[in-house]
Amino acid sequence: MPCSEWDGQDLVLEVIFDVLPGSPALSWLQPGPGEPHRCFCITEAGPGWARALLPCVDNPAELSSFTATFLVSRGLTVIMAAQLAKSDSSEELVDELVEDRIFKFVSDQPSPTDALCFAIGELSSLSSPSLRLWGEPQQLEAAVKELDCARTARSFEVLSSIFGPSWQAEHSASGALLQVLLVPPTCIHDGGRGHPGLLLIPPGALSGSMSYTISSWLVQAWLGVSKSTSWRDRWLSCGLELYVLHRFIQEMDGASAASLQVSVRRKAFLRALSALPPESPVARLRCEGDQWQQRVGELKVLEENGFAMMLWLREQCGDSTAAFDSFLGTCAIPALRRKCLTSEEFRDLLLATFPRCPDFLLSDLQASCPFDMSEPWLPELESCDERSVVDKVLKAWERIPPCEVVGGSQAQVSNLIIRTAVLVKMKWNVHQILYFLDSLLETTGVYRESIIRMGDAYGFNLAKNDDVLARWCQLLIQHNCQDHVAVIKSLLLRQGELKYVTATFRALVQKGRSDVRWKFISHELWELVQPSLHPVVQAEAFRILDRGKCIGSF
Structure with a gap:
C-alpha cells in the first residue's frame, strides 16, 4: 500500500x-495407561521454538512487549508469565470471568520471544499474601504438604533486600506476587524453570528438602533477565544469575552452605571441562540459536567462568560485597532487564560506579578474559567446616579394604557405619550429601561392599531428593550393583527431567561396555519409562542407548 494512503493514520x-x-x-x-484424559498444555522453552508458536523474530537479542488474549473452553484456566489485565468487556478481573472463557495478559516489559510462557489446563489455586500455587486439583493437596511455601515466599523478600525490587514488583500493579505452577513431568523436559514472576516446578522436585535446583529457578523468576544472543557476551547473564544464586544461598542457608554449593558446582564444572572434545572451538564469537542444545558442555564451562568473573570483578572493585551488590541491584540488573548488554556496556557501567578501578580492568574486559577456557580461572574455595567433616568421612571409607583381601573385615565397615550413620542422616544438610556423593563418584578407593552398606545405613536407597537419588544411582551402576536395579527404576519413574534421565542412561551404557548384562537392564528400563518421558527426553535417551548398542539386538 502506498504511504500516501495511510500517512498520518494508525496501520493495523x-x-x-x-x-x-x-x-x-x-x-x-x-x-x-489407564489414566483419564486430562487437558493440559504448556509452551516449550528453547531456541527456535517461539517461531513455531507465532510469527516473530526468534532471537534472544530482539525484545518486545506484548498483549495476549486467550479464548478457552469452560473449566479451563490460563496462567502466563505476564500481568493479568482487565477484560475489554468488563470492569471485573479476568480470573473472575472463567465462565466467559476470556483471559487477557499484558507485558509492558520488553522480553525475548523465548521467554514467552503460558499454560492452559483444569487448574485450581491456593493463595497466600505473596504466593499463588497453581496445579491440577489432585496435585495441590500433596504439593502444599511438601512445598515449603513460607520459604518460597520469603525467597523474593531476601533477594529484594540484597539487590532491590524483583522484575514482577517493578512491572506489576499487584506487587511481587509469585505464581508457582505444578507441571506434569511429561510436559516439560528441563524439569522446571523460572520466568519473570512465574515458577514452573514438576511435582517430583518438591520431594525432600528444598533443593539447589528450585533455588536456581527462583532466582530466574526473580531476575527476569534475558540471555545474550552473543556467545562472547553470554558470560554476563550466566555469571550474574549464578552470583545472585550464590548470595541468595548465603543469606538463606549460611556461608557454609554457599561454599559447599560452589564446591559441588566446581566438580560439575571440571567434569564438563574434561568432556569437551579437543577440536571444540570453545571461544566462538557467536552461536546460532539451534546450536545451543548441542553445546551443553561448553555452556556449563561458560557459566562457571562467568561466575568466577563476577567474583573477580568484586575483588577488583574493592572487595566490598555490599557495594558490589548495590551496583548490580541499581545499575546492572535494571539495565539487563531492558536490553542484552555487551561486555563493553557492562564495563562502562562498572567504571561509572567504581571510577577508581584499576586500569587493567578495562583492557581485560575488552579482551574478553573470561573466555580463555584452556586455563580457566577458579576462585579459591573458602574454608568450610561442613566440607571438612565430609572429607573426613570420605577418607575413612577409603581406608577400608574389601573383605576378601588380607586385613579386610565386615567389622570395620560396621564400626564406621555406627560412628557416621546418625551424623549423615540427621545432621548433614543436602549440600553436604551432594558433595559427599560427588566425591564418591570421583574416587576409586571405595569398594562395592562399602557402597552397598552405605545405601541402607545412610538412607540413600530411599532418598526423596532427586539430586541425591540421581547421584546414588550412578554410584550403584558404577559399582556393578545389579541387585539394586529397583532403586534406578524408582528414579526414572519418578523423575523425567532431561539431566537426570540422560545421566542415568549414560552411566548404564558405559557400564554395559564391560558387562553385557547391563545392556539388558538398560533395554528393560527404557521399555518401562519411555511412555512417560517428554519427547525431547525420549529422543536424547534413545540416541544415547542407540549409540551404546543397547537398543535391539546386542
Missing part, C-alpha cells in the same frame, strides 16, 4: 495463522 496488520499438529512450540499432556 492482522496476521492469522495456525500452530501445526505436532509443533514443538506446545507440549500436551499425554495420559498414561
